[in-house]
Amino acid sequence: MLEEFISNLHPVLAIFVRIICFSGIAIMFVPIQVWWERRLLGWMQDRVGPNRVGPFGLLQPVADAIKLFLKEDHVPSGVDKFIYYLAPILAFLPAFALGGTMPWAPAEGLYGLLTPVADINIGVLYVLAISSLGSYGVVLAGYAGNNKYSLLGGLRASAQLISYELAMTVSLAAIILVTGSLRMSEVVSYQTGPLWGIFPYIQNWNLLTPTGLVAGVIFFICAIAETNRAPFDLPEAESELIGGYHTEYSSFKFGLFFLSEYAARFVFSGVFATIFLGGYNMLPVRWDILAVDFPGWSEWFYFMHSANYWLSPVAFIAKCFLGFTVFVWVRATLPRLRYDQLMSIGWKSLLPAAVANFIVVAVWIMVTNLYGMIAGYASLVVSAIILLVLYLNIKAVGFNESTSTKRRIKMAKFNLKENEESN
Amino acid sequence: MIPLSAYLSVSLFLFLTGLVGIIIRQSPVVMFMCIEMMLNAVNLSFVSFARYAPWVASGDITQTASQWMTGEITVLFVMAVAAAEVAVGLGMIMSIYKNEPDVNVDALSNLKG
Amino acid sequence: MQGREILFIVLSLVACFAGLGVVLAKHPIKSALSLVVNMFSIAFLYFTLEANMLGITQIMVYVGAIMVLFLFVVMLLNIGSDRSGMKILDLKLVPAILIALLMFSLISFQVLYPLFGMQYPVADEGFGSPEAIGKSLFSQYVLPFEVASVLLLVGIVGAILLARRKA
Missing domain, CATH: 1.20.5 (Single alpha-helices involved in coiled-coils or other helix-helix interfaces)
Incomplete structure (x- = not known):
């Protein structure tokens, strides 16, 4: 009856239902993310995280929110009021709009009416376009502070965002070449095919294919940089630029920045899960093919197949959470990058690697279409080796000799024996 | 159904607004922004002609529009050229501003014969 | 009046007012933000013309990269507003508006008037x-x-x- 109710709604109201479903889930997960990050970070740093406020510290995000809202809400003098109030809104909106084309359940039955918000034929490009809008909130917040340091923080942050968008776009382009369509639901249904076209019982998740693995790693690193997350969090580093671009914001406006950053991390993990981890599928196993091929156990396989359908939102949210956990893990492990190191990684390491991956995928597809599958895989290996050799040789010629000079530090030498004799 | 002349009049209005902006503003960056607005207006008219092309060419609405993709390809190239132009132009503006802050365009007459 | 017409009217009004905002705003930052709104609404006009790829490319390239570059330059160079307030020069305003009206009338009579009509050709699935x-x-x-x-x-x-x- 829920299906009939939703399918009889006016189309605009049906879209509102879908938007509320998605945004509600995304906002609901922000306090859980805050709590989980602090606990997990604490465990990784050999300490207990917050555990005072509720059982296991579960009410800590509530306490944080109360503290944030009760702070004094000041507006610095001399700021341009329009831009000052506009910037948090511009930071908040793209974080949620990113999930507009993301399918968190299959497009059949009840779930088909609830997800995705809009399955347009340029779904993947939509994600890239909205993530490029994320730089506006940062730049305008830095400018509106009327303050050299927040301006510098804002400009640095948006330069970082623009640089890492490029590598992200090219790595996604390699996946789109393989999939053949820009629609997100087709990217997910491509991943339910047999692994590498050969193994019929395992799903072809893009992270399990060789070029998809390279593209996935590059996309994940760029996602860490796009959401201003350590080790790329120089724009909001407290020891560097006071507060960076949100220095002059207090209480609720800062809360909006905070909320939009956590929501962006959740949605970026969701995009990563959709494109590289098979979206809403629970496990990389093709239950329906297994049910046909092993008729003895087919009841159990059909049960798992329908569980795959009904539990797909749970599986999707679990994958988002897994992505976020890897974000926290990377934060706990790696030190912060200096700004010139950050830019050099984005332009000189990730972008050439993504372009090389793209060339390898293109060669593979072309040779597979002309000469068959085995020649295709052979050409993949050959082109990968050629490009790797080229890449390493370019770096060895002295690519960045002027920017990073190797400093030689001479340590002072102590002659312990002389000191002992004199004593 | 929206007539073709509606899209074209929007495009014309934006083009002429950009033209007036170039004439009356005196800061190089704002003039550059008005140039970008004129380019966008022209792109809009290219795309609307690409969509309505069969009717414009022969008055026949039963032909389908997808063999007339020329307008859209042109817009793609205009976007590429505009991007390159913005990069170089803003670089030049930054070099000029290093010598003299807050210049107005009429004062940039060093090369005048 | 169907949804399509209402959408088109809203989008074109937003685009036109934003275009006026670019020219008439005193501070270059306000001009740049008006131009962002203008480009966004033109991208949505592309979507109504079923040019999906172009619309999303407009958002990615123009709004997401070129306008950010403009904002960078304005902020880095600290370009202030036109301080005297009368820098939008009176001397050039009258000829500018005359030229605009002249071009408007010329183009309307020669191009727009012969194109009046409500025909809307069929576009197949993959157009744009x-x-x-x-x-x-x-x-x-x-x-x-x-x-x-x-x-x-x-x-x-x-x-x-x-x-x-x-x-």
């Missing part, structure tokens, strides 16, 4: 989709495509050269 643009771009227009990539390379080299520190 990435597949259609890809097919044209890589078969019929492959030479301008390659030339455009060389042009972008020249642009990159030029921009780096202009921004280099004279060391």
Whole structure:
């Protein structure tokens, strides 16, 4: 009856239902993310995280929110009021709009009416376009502070965002070449095919294919940089630029920045899960093919197949959470990058690697279409080796000799024996 | 159904607004922004002609529009050229501003014969 | 009045007012933000014309990159507002508006008037989709495509050269 109710709604109201479903889930997960990050970070740093406020510290995000809202809400003098109030809104909106084309359940039955918000034929490009809008909130917040340091923080942050968008776009382009369509639901249904076209019982998740693995790693690193997350969090580093671009914001406006950053991390993990981890599928196993091929156990396989359908939102949210956990893990492990190191990684390491991956995928597809599958895989290996050799040789010629000079530090030498004799 | 002349009049209005902006503003960056607005207006008219092309060419609405993709390809190239132009132009503006802050365009007459 | 017409009227009004905002705003930052709104509404007008790929490319390239570059330049150079307030010069205003009205009347009578009519040709499924643009771009227009990539390379080299520190 829920299906009939939703399918009889006016189309605009049906879209509102879908938007509320998605945004509600995304906002609901922000306090859980805050709590989980602090606990997990604490465990990784050999300490207990917050555990005072509720059982296991579960009410800590509530306490944080109360503290944030009760702070004094000041507006610095001399700021341009329009831009000052506009910037948090511009930071908040793209974080949620990113999930507009993301399918968190299959497009059949009840779930088909609830997800995705809009399955347009340029779904993947939509994600890239909205993530490029994320730089506006940062730049305008830095400018509106009327303050050299927040301006510098804002400009640095948006330069970082623009640089890492490029590598992200090219790595996604390699996946789109393989999939053949820009629609997100087709990217997910491509991943339910047999692994590498050969193994019929395992799903072809893009992270399990060789070029998809390279593209996935590059996309994940760029996602860490796009959401201003350590080790790329120089724009909001407290020891560097006071507060960076949100220095002059207090209480609720800062809360909006905070909320939009956590929501962006959740949605970026969701995009990563959709494109590289098979979206809403629970496990990389093709239950329906297994049910046909092993008729003895087919009841159990059909049960798992329908569980795959009904539990797909749970599986999707679990994958988002897994992505976020890897974000926290990377934060706990790696030190912060200096700004010139950050830019050099984005332009000189990730972008050439993504372009090389793209060339390898293109060669593979072309040779597979002309000469068959085995020649295709052979050409993949050959082109990968050629490009790797080229890449390493370019770096060895002295690519960045002027920017990073190797400093030689001479340590002072102590002659312990002389000191002992004199004593 | 929206007539073709509606899209074209929007495009014309934006083009002429950009033209007036170039004439009356005196800061190089704002003039550059008005140039970008004129380019966008022209792109809009290219795309609307690409969509309505069969009717414009022969008055026949039963032909389908997808063999007339020329307008859209042109817009793609205009976007590429505009991007390159913005990069170089803003670089030049930054070099000029290093010598003299807050210049107005009429004062940039060093090369005048 | 169907949804389509209402959407078109709203979008074109937003685009026109934003266009006026670019020209009439005193502070260059406000001009830049008006231009962002203008480009966004033009992108949505592309979506109503079923040019999906172009609309999303407009958002990615123009709104997401070119306008951010404009904002960078305005903020880095600290370009202030026109302080005297009368910098939008009176001397140039009258000829500018005369030229605009003249061009408007010329183009309307010669181009718009013969095109009045409510015909709306049929577009098939793939019109304006990435597949259609890809097919044209890589078969019929492959030479301008390659030339455009060389042009972008020249642009990159030029921009780096202009921004280099004279060391």
